[in-house]
Amino acid sequence: MHQDFFPPGIAVLTGAGISKESGIDTFRDADGLWNRVNLEEVATLEAWHRDKKKVLDFYNETRSMFRAAGIGPNEAHRALARLEREYDGEVTIITQNIDLLHEQAGSKRVIHMHGRDGEIRCMACKTVFSSDYDLTPASICPHCNSVGELRPNIVWFGEMPIHLEEIYEALERCGLFLAIGTSGEVYPAAGFVLHVRRHAPRARTVELNLEPTDNKSLFHEHIYGPATETVPPYVTRVLTQGWR
Numbered sequence: 001m002h003q004d005f006f007p008p009g010i011a012v013l014t015g016a017g018i019s020k021e022s023g024i025d026t027f028r029d030a031d032g033l034w035n036r037v038n039l040e041e042v043a044t045l046e047a048w049h050r051d052k053k054k055v056l057d058f059y060n061e062t063r064s065m066f067r068a069a070g071i072g073p074n075e076a077h078r079a080l081a082r083l084e085r086e087y088d089g090e091v092t093i094i095t096q097n098i099d100l101l102h103e104q105a106g107s108k109r110v111i112h113m114h115g116r117d118g119e120i121r122c123m124a125c126k127t128v129f130s131s132d133y134d135l136t137p138a139s140i141c142p143h144c145n146s147v148g149e150l151r152p153n154i155v156w157f158g159e160m161p162i163h164l165e166e167i168y169e170a171l172e173r174c175g176l177f178l179a180i181g182t183s184g185e186v187y188p189a190a191g192f193v194l195h196v197r198r199h200a201p202r203a204r205t206v207e208l209n210l211e212p213t214d215n216k217s218l219f220h221e222h223i224y225g226p227a228t229e230t231v232p233p234y235v236t237r238v239l240t241q242g243w244r
Helices: 016-020 045-050 052-068 075-086 101-105 164-172 189-199 227-241
Strands: 009-014 091-095 110-112 115-122 128-130 150-154 174-180 204-209 221-224
Touching: 009 075, 009 164, 009 189, 016 227, 045 052, 052 150, 075 091, 075 101, 075 227, 091 164, 110 164, 164 174, 164 189, 174 189, 174 227, 189 204, 204 227, 221 227
Parallel strands: 009 091, 009 174, 091 110, 174 204, 204 221
Antiparallel strands: 115 128, 115 150
């Protein structure tokens, strides 16, 4: 019998906490990246204009370090891939991370709001393309032939996240919103749960994190612990019992 029924969507926001267990440092921890480098010198558009070589060398070296470490997805990434694979409705992962661990785990619908590793943007022609080559101030855009206008397709401090329209659409049609391994301090991501509460009022909101965040009160349910220990059983619960 034909039935016009579409299960409500699931929107998942992931932050640095989900990748930390794979060996990628979070930026804001006491030993995090931003306590070891001056972000104003390597992670702003002004820094790129001021000293392109320094900025590009930083990203080249960071990417090389991650690749040499053989970092791969963990059980939390794989659990979310399973959720997308086995759930009858739409599952959208909105990640603040630039790594490709969600994709490596098997997730297909991933929105990188801060850009993604392995993508290059030309500041002259605005083209975004995939490339694993290291960049230098002498790099030439393959699309417009501009010299010295290529940068990582990563959102730097002071720049607006990307794909926000697509993200808000996914939030507004979800029936379940999960926030995993994110500090709840950085906007606009920190405001996504409030957006869900306002625009998808019937949706359930769940926080899975190491500890409570500042917007704890906006979540219906709180599950605390490492992502590799909390996400897999929660996914099993959703797939077998639902979330109500």
